Structure formats: structure tokens, C-alpha cells
Amino acid sequence: MVTEPTTNGNTTGKGQSAPDKMVRFDKVVKRFGDLVVLRELDFEVAPAEHVTLIGPSGSGKTTILRLLMTLEKINDGYIWVDGEPLWHMDQGGKLVPANEKYLRRMRPKMGMVFQQFNLFPNMKVLRNVTEAPIYSLGMSKDEAVQRGREILELVGLSDKVDSYPSQLSGGQQQRVAIARALAMNPKILLLDEVTSALDPELVAEVLNVLRDIAHTTEITILCVTHEMQFAKDISHRVMMFDHGQIVEYGPPEKIFSDPEHDRTKSFLRAVLEAR
Amino acid sequence: MSGFLSQFGEALPFFAQGVVITLELTILGAALSVVISFIFGLMALSQSVGVRFVSRVFVEFFRGTSLLVQMFWLFFALPLAGIQLVPVATGVIALGLNYGAYGSEVVRGGINAIPRAQWEATIALNMGRVQRMRRVILPQAVVGMIPPFGNWLIQLLKGTALVSLIGLADLTFETQAFRDATGNTVVAFTGALIIYFILAQIFAVLMSLLERRSKASIGQPMERRALGGLGWRLGGSEAA
Numbered sequence: 398m399v400t401e402p403t404t405n406g407n408t409t410g411k412g413q414s415a416p417d418k419m420v421r422f423d424k425v426v427k428r429f430g431d432l433v434v435l436r437e438l439d440f441e442v443a444p445a446e447h448v449t450l451i452g453p454s455g456s457g458k459t460t461i462l463r464l465l466m467t468l469e470k471i472n473d474g475y476i477w478v479d480g481e482p483l484w485h486m487d488q489g490g491k492l493v494p495a496n497e498k499y500l501r502r503m504r505p506k507m508g509m510v511f512q513q514f515n516l517f518p519n520m521k522v523l524r525n526v527t528e529a530p531i532y533s534l535g536m537s538k539d540e541a542v543q544r545g546r547e548i549l550e551l552v553g554l555s556d557k558v559d560s561y562p563s564q565l566s567g568g569q570q571q572r573v574a575i576a577r578a579l580a581m582n583p584k585i586l587l588l589d590e591v592t593s594a595l596d597p598e599l600v601a602e603v604l605n606v607l608r609d610i611a612h613t614t615e616i617t618i619l620c621v622t623h624e625m626q627f628a629k630d631i632s633h634r635v636m637m638f639d640h641g642q643i644v645e646y647g648p649p650e651k652i653f654s655d656p657e658h659d660r661t662k663s664f665l666r667a668v669l670e671a672r
Numbered sequence: 673m674s675g676f677l678s679q680f681g682e683a684l685p686f687f688a689q690g691v692v693i694t695l696e697l698t699i700l701g702a703a704l705s706v707v708i709s710f711i712f713g714l715m716a717l718s719q720s721v722g723v724r725f726v727s728r729v730f731v732e733f734f735r736g737t738s739l740l741v742q743m744f745w746l747f748f749a750l751p752l753a754g755i756q757l758v759p760v761a762t763g764v765i766a767l768g769l770n771y772g773a774y775g776s777e778v779v780r781g782g783i784n785a786i787p788r789a790q791w792e793a794t795i796a797l798n799m800g801r802v803q804r805m806r807r808v809i810l811p812q813a814v815v816g817m818i819p820p821f822g823n824w825l826i827q828l829l830k831g832t833a834l835v836s837l838i839g840l841a842d843l844t845f846e847t848q849a850f851r852d853a854t855g856n857t858v859v860a861f862t863g864a865l866i867i868y869f870i871l872a873q874i875f876a877v878l879m880s881l882l883e884r885r886s887k888a889s890i891g892q893p894m895e896r897r898a899l900g901g902l903g904w905r906l907g908g909s910e911a912a
Contacts, residue, residue: 515793
């Protein structure tokens, strides 16, 4: 089992940041009651790198994204984002658990797109996209609206700005959710099974938008998906998880066509058969 | 029948005076109890154990004791402590506290009914607590609160009849006055029942109009179905 995968071989000591890394997990432990979901997990993601997490359900992939988005609390270890600890703050040279004020300073580095879109049903499309930039980033209304319109154009929804989410198809809703996350200008985009809730014919429009973003921006992407072709298209690296640890990782060509581990082989076989 | 109608006609001036006070108490009592409902309903969701406890005690006390006794307490006992309220204020405060205790449970339930995913989306967008509640959670939660609040408004309307016991000249009080003046018991109480019923129907229709509007505000299609109460259809503009 690979326990310390690093992209370029350099390792950093415990409790230190890695300035050239966008994300670094350092012996991260996450438990739900007695169930250990992540056991001393270590990995790093470079700036602008696109990493896809694959593995059976319950292997801890989604938990990794939720820890990064601060939706779940860490039990042990450290997570570093953009050179700073995420769940800890420096207090007199010691790292202590972060308070809400510190978390609010760190959160804008991340944007997340959810499996079920989670749009705000009481707001029209444009307001879904401009709400947080105005009230949480303090952007002027005019600027937020202009940016919102640009981003909605990018995801192909210029004509839907005045619709309510309930008036859109699933694929359109998910594209609004992508626009909403991007409007916050995050450094890291977290994609949590973003096509799993969609009808098959709507998957392509969402993946095309994401491909576009992956290929034209400098954003760092962590992606949990069962769309193996999409993973191949956008990822620099694929990490195979099982039982809260990394089984193996490597470039998508290697992982998908010539995996080392039996666990990866059987998982990929099962996923491909299900298609 | 024509006898009843002419006697009913005699009673109308009494009823009209009473209805004004009944409506005044219903509207002011509802306004106060909505405010109390939101204050204590939100307190019930606080992260602080102390704040939740205060809310709990308030709700259990005002829900668990008689409205009539609360009203008597405010009207007869409080003056002995040197605080004298005018009767209308006594009625409004008693109704506000009592129905506010019930309403705070409606508020708490309405907010709890909003899916966790909505809260998570607001965290992912780095919203603060006030912004999250005001702009995302409450606008959605209020939609679900309207039907129970409609029920509660009609309860409150009927509850106002108790104020006649502290001498306020509401519909019930005027009904008694008419009966005392004319001895016509049947007309007095039949007329009062009809008028309470009509008032309740009006509130039911208003609440279901409000429900429609609030549903539209979260993008749920306007339902072209009959309004509340007996199922009134306004304007005859039923969709084909």
C-alpha cells in the first residue's frame, strides 16, 4: 500500500506547510462514531493540478472534499490549503483548532459543486450566482451582476438568468451551480459526483462545461466521479481509494489501462461493467 | 325566516361594534404573536444551551397554562403589583404570548424542515449566519410555516372571545349585550356563530392567497386550485 504519495518526491515534515502545494493532507483522520473513514491519510495536490478520486462508495472520497469545504470536522492530523492550515490557526507559534472567523477567511479558497446541485430555490438564477459575491466577498452589486452574467454565459445559460431553479432541467441547474461556485473565484474547485443525479442525456452538457473550465483556467480541481472517460480527459492524476487510504495513484492512462493493484483492477472492472 | 332576518337586522348594530373589537384583537394579537414566534422559534435553534433553555421554558409555560387565567392574571393580579394595563392591551398581550408560544414551534419546525443541503451550500459560499438565515433559510422556511400559521390564526380569532370576560366589548360581549337587551337568545347566538364563521372563512382565504404568493416566490408554480376555507374560487379564472 502506498502511504506517502507525493507528486515530485519532496516530503515536508509534520505540521509544516508545503508552499508549492495547493492542498496537503498530513496524517488526516476522520471518524464517524466508531467508523474510521480516513486513517492517517497523506497526499498533496499541486497548484492547477486536476486530481480525480476513485474508489468504492464508503472509501472516503467524498469525505475528503467535505473536509476541505469545512462541512465536516477533522478528527486528527492537518490539512494545508495554499500554504496555510485549514482546520488550525497559529496562536503564539502553536497550531490550535480554528474558530469560525478563521474558517471564514479560509473558505473562499474553495468552491464546491454538489451531487444534488443545492441551488437556492427562492432566488432566480442570476441571484443564485451573485448573492455570495455581494454579501460574503463584499463585491459591488454592479460588478457581481456583470461577472455573474459573464460566468453564466460561460456555462451556456445567458438566456436563463431570470428563471427560477425549479424551471430548469437538472443539467441546467448543475451548470448554474458550477457558475455559482466559480463566481466566488476559488483557487480550488471541489466536484462531488456532479453528474450522479442527472438523467444520462444531461450528463454531457455538464461535463463539457467542466472540461472547458479545466482546460482554460488555472484552477486546481479535486473531483470525485464515476465518469471514467471524463476523469481521463481532465485529470493529471487519478487516486484510487479504499478503506480511507490510497491504494495507488498515477496518471489516468496508467491507472485506467494498467493498474498495479488487484483492488483497482476489480473496481474498474465493476464500474465498466455497470455502464 | 323573515322574522329571524328582521330580528337579525336589529342585532346588526351590536354585531358590527363587536366585530371591530374582535378584528382589532385578532390582528394585533396575531402581529404580536408572530414577532414572539420568530424570537422564541429562532432562540430554540441557538447553539447556546442557555438561550435554548429560556425559549423552552417560555414555550412550555405559555402553552401549558390557560389563556383565560393568563388574561385574568394580567388584568387582575398585575395591577396589584402596580402595573395597570388597559383592557385592549391586556387582551393583545395575553393572546400574543399564548399563541406566540405555539407559533414558535411552527417557526422552529419550519426552519428544521429546510434540507441540510441548503445549509451546506451556504457554508460552501462562505455566508455568515445572519445572511444565511435571512436570505436563504427563512425565505424558504416561511413558505412551509404559512399553512400551520393559517390554522393558528383561526384559533386565535376564536380565542379572542375570552376577552369579553375582562369587559372588552368584542363580538361575544356584544352578543350577550343584545341578548340581555332583547331576550332573543336564538338570534343572538345563531348570529354570532354565523359571523365568527364568516370571519374565519375570510382569514382562511387570505392565508391561502398568501400561501400561493409565497410558493411563487420560491419558484413553485402557482396552483390553480380552490382557496382555503370551504374552497372558494375567486375571479373564475380556472385554468383549462
